[in-house]
Amino acid sequence: MSGGLPLLRNRHVAAVFIVVMYALMGALLSALSAAVLSHGSAWGWAAAVVGGFLGAAFGVWRIRRTPEGECADEDNA
Template sequence: MSGGMPLLRNRRLAAGFIIVMYVMLGALLTGLLVAGFSDGNVGKGVAVVVGGALGAAFGVWRIRRTPENEREDDGGY
């Protein structure tokens, strides 16, 4: 990996960042979708939690699917 944010050059921090971003994106999208079709606050809350969980699962799946040579650190701090 060349360049980039110094904190995200660490492999574990970058993976955590990716997962957190997918959690937030999943929660936002499902919250917006359910808010458009539902009046109940409980349904909205459940949808946000489920969306976050699905986003996290998608983030982990994307990280595992990436070829190992693309995930390697360059070690050049």
């Protein structure tokens, strides 16, 4: 892997970063859509939690689906 953030060259740290970013995006989009559709704050929090879990699950699914050839090898970095 050439370039990128030096911290994210470690594949485990990069995997955690990807899952956290998908979780945050899922929580944000769910909370915003709940805020637009209903005016109750409880619905917004519930949607943010569910969106965060779904986003994290999607991130884990994407990481597991990545072909071995595309995964960076720690010895070659």
